[in-house]
Amino acid sequence: MSDTLIHDPKGGMPRLLEIMRRLRDPETGCPWDIEQDFATIAPYTIEEAYEVADAIEREAWDELKGELGDLLFQSVFHAQMASERGLFTFDEVADTMSDKMVARHPHVFGDESRDKSAEQQTRDWETIKAAERASKARQGVLDDVALGLPALLRAVKLQKRAARVGFDWPSTDEVIDKIVEEAQELRETSSPEHRFEEFGDLLFVMANLARHLDIDPEAALRAANTKFTRRFAYIEAALARDGRRPEDSDLAEMDALWDAAKLTEKG
Known part of the structure; x- marks a missing residue:
């Protein structure tokens, strides 16, 4: 039964899930796949996400299907490992995302009006996310900004989150002044340790300028x-x-x- 599905070119998602299960089978699977865990696969997941972004950037639409498939396979891989540990299944991953999207779009799937601006929808989205964080006992404004994000992207997300509670420069002029200040501090330092710190500060403020200019720094x-x-x-x-x-x-x-x-x- 499983062999028939594995070789079915139209097997869709069930086929991919069965292939992953077989790859991880401790007796008949692939030794490399069997040895992996969440930590060893995570770098590949990040890499595949960037390859999707690269295909989009190059408008390589003929490649995008394959890159999206590679990224999907990473989700399947993590879900299979979780299933083996009794943590959750792939269906539960899909259901969790479906529940989240329905809850975060009451103007589409509920009784709220769709007659509002994109800005208002963004504010509503953040209100819903704040309630979700509170339900998870994450009280700090920055608590759930993922540590594993690329540093530049995480800097922007940290700054956005702080800005929502008023901790932000009012205009780009103040940000540019801060860039000049940080660049001068970098120029003046002679200690390798301080140079490292000042360079990081400069990058962080550059990310803030990108946010103020509505530019994706990545x-x-x-x-x-x-x-x-x-x-x-x-x-x-x-x-x-x-x-x-x-x-x-x-x-x-x-x-x-x-x-x-x-x-x-x-x-």
Whole structure:
């Protein structure tokens, strides 16, 4: 029965769940899969989420289906391990999310009116989430901002949460002034320990500026990485036409080629 399902190309979600169960079977499964636990799989889960974001960023729609499948498989993997421990099942994961979405959208699934702005819906969402946190005995404003988030994303979430209770600069001007202050402190420090701390402070305020400008700092940095990669490839290609590599050049020449790359993009 299970073999028939496993080889059914239209088996859908039941097929994937059965494949995962078989992979973790202690007697007939895959040794690598059997050895894994939540902690060892978590980095792969994060990586797969970023690969989904990368496919979207590149508008690689032909790849997105596979990347979403990889991310789904991570949820299935964690749910299977939880089921083996008697913690919860995949169906319970799905039911929990369904319950949450219904509860957080009373204007869609309940009696509340949909006649309100996106801003009002956001405020209502936060009110509902605050009630959920209270029911879980999480009283601190920052208590449930996940520690495992990428640092830049967590900085923004911490700042958003603090801003909701009034702990925030009123405008971008104050944030930019703070960036100048933190940059000067970084310039003046000579201790490696203080340099580390001041650099972190500077990044944290930069994340705050992104929030005030309504910019996703992770997306902005990914775009900057892509631009750097593209322009450096232009430098490599230009040097290769002369039979050279970057290490055969110098900073002045490569800087000039960088400017040429910028002009080419603008043209």
